[in-house]
Amino acid sequence: xxxxxxxxxxxxxxxxxxxxxxxxxxxxxxxxxxxxxxxxxxxxxxxxxxxxxxxxxxxxxxxxxxxxxxxxxxxxxxxxxxxxxxxxxxxxxxxxxxxxxxxxxxxxxxxxxxxxxxxxxxxxxxxxxxxxxxxxxxxxxxxxxxxxxxxxxxxxxxxxxxxxxxxxxxxxxxxxxxxxxxxxxxxxxxxxxxxxxxxxxxxxxxxxxxxxxxxxxxxxxxxxxxxxxxxxxxxxxxxxxxxxxxxxxxxxxxxxxxxxxxxxxxxxxxxxxxxxxxxxxxxxxxxxxxxxxxxxxxxxxxxxxxxxxxxxxxxxxxxxxxxxxxxxxxxxxxxxxxxxxxxxxxxxxxxxxxxxxxxxxxxxxxxxxxxxxxxxxxxxxxxxxxxxxxxxxxxxxxxxxxxxxxxxxxxxxxxxxxxxxxxxxxxxxxxxxxxxxxxxxxxxxxxxxxxxxxxxxxxxxxxxxxxxxxxxxxxxxxxxxxxxxxxxxxxxxxxxxxxxxxxxxxxxxxxxxxxxxxxxxxxxxxxxxxxxxxxxxxx
Amino acid sequence: xxxxxxxxxxxxxxxxxxxxxxxxxxxxxxxxxxxxxxxxxxxxxxxxxxxxxxxxxxxxxxxxxxxxxxxxxxxxxxx
Numbered sequence: 001x002x003x004x005x006x007x008x009x010x011x012x013x014x015x016x017x018x019x020x021x022x023x024x025x026x027x028x029x030x031x032x033x034x035x036x037x038x039x040x041x042x043x044x045x046x047x048x049x050x051x052x053x054x055x056x057x058x059x060x061x062x063x064x065x066x067x068x069x070x071x072x073x074x075x076x077x078x079x080x081x082x083x084x085x086x087x088x089x090x091x092x093x094x095x096x097x098x099x100x101x102x103x104x105x106x107x108x109x110x111x112x113x114x115x116x117x118x119x120x121x122x123x124x125x126x127x128x129x130x131x132x133x134x135x136x137x138x139x140x141x142x143x144x145x146x147x148x149x150x151x152x153x154x155x156x157x158x159x160x161x162x163x164x165x166x167x168x169x170x171x172x173x174x175x176x177x178x179x180x181x182x183x184x185x186x187x188x189x190x191x192x193x194x195x196x197x198x199x200x201x202x203x204x205x206x207x208x209x210x211x212x213x214x215x216x217x218x219x220x221x222x223x224x225x226x227x228x229x230x231x232x233x234x235x236x237x238x239x240x241x242x243x244x245x246x247x248x249x250x251x252x253x254x255x256x257x258x259x260x261x262x263x264x265x266x267x268x269x270x271x272x273x274x275x276x277x278x279x280x281x282x283x284x285x286x287x288x289x290x291x292x293x294x295x296x297x298x299x300x301x302x303x304x305x306x307x308x309x310x311x312x313x314x315x316x317x318x319x320x321x322x323x324x325x326x327x328x329x330x331x332x333x334x335x336x337x338x339x340x341x342x343x344x345x346x347x348x349x350x351x352x353x354x355x356x357x358x359x360x361x362x363x364x365x366x367x368x369x370x371x372x373x374x375x376x377x378x379x380x381x382x383x384x385x386x387x388x389x390x391x392x393x394x395x396x397x398x399x400x401x402x403x404x405x406x407x408x409x410x411x412x413x414x415x416x417x418x419x420x421x422x423x424x425x426x427x428x429x430x431x432x433x434x435x436x437x438x439x440x441x442x443x444x445x446x447x448x449x450x451x452x453x454x455x456x457x458x459x460x461x462x463x464x465x466x467x468x469x470x471x472x473x474x475x476x477x478x479x480x481x482x483x484x485x486x487x488x489x490x491x492x493x494x495x496x497x498x499x500x501x502x503x504x505x506x507x508x509x510x511x512x513x514x515x516x517x518x519x520x521x522x523x524x525x526x527x528x529x530x531x532x533x534x535x536x537x538x539x
Numbered sequence: 540x541x542x543x544x545x546x547x548x549x550x551x552x553x554x555x556x557x558x559x560x561x562x563x564x565x566x567x568x569x570x571x572x573x574x575x576x577x578x579x580x581x582x583x584x585x586x587x588x589x590x591x592x593x594x595x596x597x598x599x600x601x602x603x604x605x606x607x608x609x610x611x612x613x614x615x616x617x618x
Contacts, residue, residue, distance in 0.1 A: 274581050483555075495573045
């Protein structure tokens with residue numbers, strides 16, 4: 001019988017009462033404080049849920065001690081938290097609010113201001129619980145602002161509910177092809193299964209101190225948040241403003257005594273590049289986990305010098321499935337292959353490799369990876385049940401399916417049994433740990449009146465892995481600048497999706513025989529132009 | 540001593556390429572438009588240190604200092 005998340009938090013809180021559970025900017029809260037404050041939040045929410053029937057709560061704030069308390073409180077109430085990307089354009093956020101029909105938000109002052117802004121146009125009635133000191137002047141017709149003190153007044157003896165493993169704990173939004181983000185529903189059971197695997201695999205104890213780097217809307221945050229809190233360790237939150245500063249991160253890891261580091265490779269790449277000769281090695285770190293995109297081996301080796309006592313792991317997974325494959329990087333650098341494998345399936349992962357015809361022959365050594373795991377999502381928010389676009393039905397007996405999630409990643413199984421990623425069979429790339437749908441960017445660009453055609457593609461970049469380039473065609477004599485296009489994009493898409501360069505064309509794109517835009521022709525044209533520029537610069 | 544124009548020239552040359560840059564105002568939000576991404580900030584910090592001997596408290600640096608030409612200038616003019 002798997003312990004339930006909220007029971008486990010209560011148990012840990014009674015074991016490690018005065019120990020700090022969460023820290024940020026040198027301040028922390030103990031397990032006792034976390035437990036009692038989150039119980040008050042839960043008691044408050046249980047009343048709200050009873051009155052209004054709500055079960056989803058938005059969390060729209062920077063990382064803070066309060067934000068963690070709120071998330072735990074929502075879970076204690078048996079509800080679902082919907083973390084909002086703090087940096088996302090307002091239009092996208094409005095979309096999530098409408099799609100999920102969120103009525104109550106926890107927000108900090110900046111989140112509150114953004115919600116007021118969204119409300120100006122959309123007129124959505126919202127209750128906003130402000131978790132820091134809000135600007136008292138802020139008000140709006142449809143918005144009911146509730147101060148956190150209201151929750152602090154709550155008595156926490158309200159009995160907390162027993163929560164089913166299948167109840168939805170979180171909805172994390174990822175990129176979708178139509179321009180509408182897709183909500184991945186994760187259950188209480190999904191999160192618990194994942195946490196138990198991590199604790200066992202990495203031998204996590206109450207002595208471990210975790211770097212909490214990824215934002216809460218990002219799947220990597222599940223590990224940094226729940227593993228330490230369910231094992232009695234401490235999690236060190238990284239403020240967004242400093243999250244890309246490699247010198248800050250090194251200093252933080254040193255001063256807080258971080259033992260487990262998880263981040264996207266691009267952060268480790270920044271550290272590898274900008275570390276200074278006088279920087280001390282981070283010897284207390286025992287595990288470095290990286291996931292979300294390929295890590296260039298030359299930067300990996302450089303980072304290994306800095307984290308001189310750590311074992312490095314390349315982890316593969318997705319928001320929908322959580323981690324499914326793992327590769328332990330050999331300590332002997334000579335033995336590191338030129339391209340890192342994703343390794344072997346983790347405990348409990350059942351997988352199939354589909355050939356080009358979609359057949360799951362066990363002898364297949366190459367094809368699309370499909371997985372069935374205890375951490376597999378309950379589905380997309382308002383998605384079709386077992387939609388064949390996302391699930392593969394493996395007939396186990398007549399008419400009976402075992403469903404596997406289609407990763408859409410192509411893999412190759414080596415002779416030594418290790419798996420390598422070999423590509424995708426759709427228009428999705430991974431950059432800075434984000435899954436980015438290039439078709440979605442094209443569709444958004446086509447919404448701009450001066451653009452008549454758009455082809456978005458990615459080129460390999462030494463530092464960031466991939467760089468997004470947009471080829472756009474406009475009518476002759478149309479004036480269009482890079483900045484103008486970036487401004488338009490910034491209103492419509494999250495920052496990580498904004499193309500780094502626009503390649504303007506004043507003539508119509510060449511078509512293939514089948515009447516589609518000849519993408520390869522545009523990519524070749526761009527590459528030729530780039531080559532010419534490089535030659536010019538070298539002259 | 541670095542001027543606003545030096546900052547502008549750096550951004551044009553290193554971050555915007557040869558495209559039309561007449562929209563590059565001193566208030567333009569370079570971070571929101573992903574013109575100043577993390578790599579660009581770090582390269583720029585290194586450039587300031589090497590070319591202008593400006594020493595910044597890099598370990599405590601908030602990246603929103605690099606939001607616009609004005610904010611960059613205000614932050615570094617007295618350093």
